[in-house]
Amino acid sequence: MTEKKSARSMIVSLFLLAFIVAVALIFFKYYEREKPQITFQGDISTFGLKKEVKFTVSDKRSGISLVEIILNQGSKNAKIYGKEFSRLGFFEHDGPKKLEETVTLESGSLGFTDGKAELQVTVRDFSFWNWMAGNKTVMSYPVILDTHPPKISILHSTRYVSPGGSGMVLYKIDDVVEKHGLIVNGHFNPGFPASDEEDNRFVAFFGLPFDTEKIESAVINANDLAGNTGNAAFGIILKKQNFKHDRINISDNFLNLKIPEFAQEYPQLTGSLVDQFVYVNSRVRQENYQAIVTAATNPSPLR
Structure with a gap:
């Protein structure tokens, strides 16, 4: 009789142990509390008329269920990105573990004005935590809206250039820029500070291929941190040159x-x-x- 009770107790204990382990595994898998992560590539502190924003969202456990990005300025707000994934079933709820996206923000067309604003990002996962609402990450990023392109002033430029020749342009930019230089017939030539003094004066050099027939376009181009683009054209006169041609006999x-x-x-x-x-x-x-x-x-x- 004692042996039967002992066996019965052991079975009950094993059953309870298995039940506890199963509950723990279920809780660990479906009630996980690890919050999803979001990272932005590049600078997002300043936005112009149009700027591409690249970001990555990840959740290694239950997967991503929702991503939402909203731009706020005072009482005005606009959703610039939103994506939601459906739950496949009660136990089949895993969303993507990683999401890489690019969104284009056009602040001017959305009706925002230049000045301070806030970029709010909300990400949820498929965890059963929070009464099946999942874990939520909310991040706010202060941003500056600047829709004015950089102003470029041409100070000096080479006037006459022959095919196969070279020239230079001296110019000034009234804004902090991310990239600048001159473009001649579609070829970009980067600009550099004209001196060690911080006077916003830059110089760029260019060369023409020997077979250049005409100057299609010649502009100084500058992109500021907000993504705005400024252009200033300058004049070049192509001075045609007749190259000497020789015939060489190869023995x-x-x-x-x-x-x-x-x-x-x-x-x-x-x-x-x-x-x-x-x-x-x-x-x-x-x-x-x-x-x-x-x-x-x-x-x-x-x-």
Whole structure:
């Protein structure tokens, strides 16, 4: 009789232990209290007429159920982003663990005025915590709305430029900018401080390809921290130049002497000596040109 009671007690104890473990596992999985996270890429302290905002939302446990971004200014507010995920079932509620999005904020079209505002972000997850309302993260970011583009003044510029030649432009910007420089025929050339003094004067240099036929456009371009873009055109007169053309005869002796030298540097050379010579003077020259262009895209302001 005692052995039966002992066995019955052990079964009950094991059942209770299993029940407690099951409840703990359910509570741990479905009633988790880890709040979702949100991070912004880049500066969001200032907004202009139009600015892209990149952000990442994550929740490693139960997944994301709602993301909402609202811009507030006084009594006025506007939702600039909103996304909600449906619960699939009572136990099938997991949302995405990570969400990467880009939203474009156009403060002017939304009716906001320049000045202080607030960006409020709300994120919820699918946890059963808070009576199945989930964990909630609310973040507020103070921002400045600035819809005025930077003002650019041209102080001096090269007037006449020949194909294959170069020039410079001296200019002044009345605002703190994130990027600036001059654009000639679609090619951007970054600007640099004209002196060690902080007088908002900058200089940018440019070069024209040897086959330039005309100047389509020439402007100084500047983007401020709010995303506003300012432009100021300047005049360039293209001075046509007649380049000298020569005809050079290539002998077999020259090819026999030079092609082996190139073959050491470019083992991909194949075919006749003429084919290899043409490859070097076309494909290799183009690759070298692109290497120079790449090196010149990130110049240093140090002199």
